[in-house]
Amino acid sequence: EVQLVESGGGLVQPGGSLRLSCAASGFTFRNYWMHWVRQAPGKGLEWVSRINSDGRDTTYADSVKGRFTTSRDNANNTVFLQMNNLRPEDTAVYYCATVMVTSLDHWGQGTLVTVSS
């Protein structure tokens, strides 16, 4: 069974940093692209970033480009989202997701990031 488990969320002050992790199991992690999607409280979904299977190719939404970095550790089946210079508008539940067969067809349960002083 495919499982994605996010961790690392919490409360951080504006301008601070946080690193999220997403542990994957139940599939051959190194073969699949991974994505991050976020959802601000009471708001819609926003695609954040993706990373290809070997970690050499990343893409970011304009809203996070230059502040967020996605990486992966294929030996430990984990993808990361390093978030720097955080802003209050980055407050959201962050989901990792993957494309097993089509689109974003498997998602984690999400981890909440709150940016506030």
Next chain:
Amino acid sequence: AIQMTQSPPSLSASVGDRVTITCRASQGITNELNWYQQKPGKAPQLLIYEASSLQSGVPSRFSGSGFGTDFTLTISSLQPEDFATYYCLQDYDYLYTFGQGTKLEIK
């Protein structure tokens, strides 16, 4: 980035009703359009991929159509468990974008 305009933002309907939600892309995206259902406190679940293909395990009352810029999600006969928020997602462009969502509420 491609903009996705989803309508209506909210919709009230009754069990047994037929409902349609639309999504319009700011440029052509062929059939690279997907539909998701999200219930409160849960991750989104894929319903329809490539505009009209039903994801495994999704009831056949859900259907999708469209190509290019205009797409629809139809629920043929609403069931109590269908009251949720629905999102479209384009994955044609390397920058994915979601629609704003449609909250489907019980009338």
